Amino acid sequence: MEENKKQLRQNNIFMLLTLLAITLICRYLHGQNPAVSVFRNWVPLSGRVIVIDPGHGGIDGGANYKNVLEKNINLEVSLKLKRILEKEGANVIMTRSKDIALDHLNKKDEYRHKRDLISRVDIINKTASDIFISIHVNAEKSSSKTAGPMVLYFLNSIESRKLANSIQKRLESAYAQTDRSVSTRKPVGNVSLYLLRKTKVPGVIVELGFITNPKDREMLIKQDFQNRISTAIVSAIKEYFS
Ligand SMILES: [Zn+2]
Numbered sequence: 363m364e365e366n367k368k369q370l371r372q373n374n375i376f377m378l379l380t381l382l383a384i385t386l387i388c389r390y391l392h393g394q395n396p397a398v399s400v401f402r403n404w405v406p407l408s409g410r411v412i413v414i415d416p417g418h419g420g421i422d423g424g425a426n427y428k429n430v431l432e433k434n435i436n437l438e439v440s441l442k443l444k445r446i447l448e449k450e451g452a453n454v455i456m457t458r459s460k461d462i463a464l465d466h467l468n469k470k471d472e473y474r475h476k477r478d479l480i481s482r483v484d485i486i487n488k489t490a491s492d493i494f495i496s497i498h499v500n501a502e503k504s505s506s507k508t509a510g511p512m513v514l515y516f517l518n519s520i521e522s523r524k525l526a527n528s529i530q531k532r533l534e535s536a537y538a539q540t541d542r543s544v545s546t547r548k549p550v551g552n553v554s555l556y557l558l559r560k561t562k563v564p565g566v567i568v569e570l571g572f573i574t575n576p577k578d579r580e581m582l583i584k585q586d587f588q589n590r591i592s593t594a595i596v597s598a599i600k601e602y603f604s
Contacts (some may be wrong), residue, residue: 377494389497394591403483406600408451413494413565414438415557422478425501425573432499432573435582437461439570440497441446442592450596455489457482460528476556493525494565495600496557499582499593500572509575510537510544517551521564526601527569528598540587542577568595579580 416436418424424432437458458464464481465474484496498542502508511533515522526549537544549566552558557567570591571578581587 365450370386377499404568405451407447407603409453410451410493410531411453411455411489411491411554412599413446413455413457413489413491413496414443414447415424415486416458417480417496417498417567418463419461422463422475425499426502430573430579430583432501433461434554435499435500435570435573436497439592440589441545442588443495443497443595444595446559446592447599450600452599455485457485466603478535479556481563482539484548486563486565491563492504493563493599494561495529495599496565496567498567498569501574502572503574506574506576509572509578510534510547511571512547512550512569513549514555514560515565516555516558517553519564519572522595523549525598525602528601529595530597532594532601533568533570533591535588537571540581556578 388570416433416439418433418436420433422433426432440456440461441525444456459599463474463478465477467481468477468484469587470480471477472548482496500512511530513526513533515526530547530549534544534546555567558565571582573579573582
């Protein structure tokens, strides 16, 4: 009896040591705890903090075509994006969840528009986020033919470019899944936009399409297309973190 107990205890110690050795080897090889990687496969974005910034809001409608306002499309898509990201385990922080401008959150500049941007940057920088996604709709006054998504990133950030590439490709695929496809373009590296310049974590400005293009506009106000492009952006974010 005593022998059996001793044997059992030895077996337990052996199993514990084996588990410890496997954990250490995995950490050494992949820099990650195997339990974490198994969990990540199951809930891919668990533990990731993502800021979603629906552009404009309140007094600032953004780009418009007649009564179609950019600020509303931005918010509708952002809320869908939030829901899908949370299902994937992400911790989502919104710069705004309703139709408001953010200029009232600080007094750091005399111009309303600048104060609005400063508030967005402050939220992104103060929340220890992994990435941010700023959602917008483009406009091209000189030609209604210009169409399709366009992702902008801070030129000096390799991580932001990686994220931008992924989102650009996935969004173009989402367009191609409808009865029309748009010509492909590379994400745009930028050094002057305040939001890209002042934020301390990787992130992108996603122009979902052109409000001035009749087909883009027609699709961007539809719930099913908004869901489709939100899903595409989430797939790109998962690809970025994988
Ligand atoms: Zn905008």
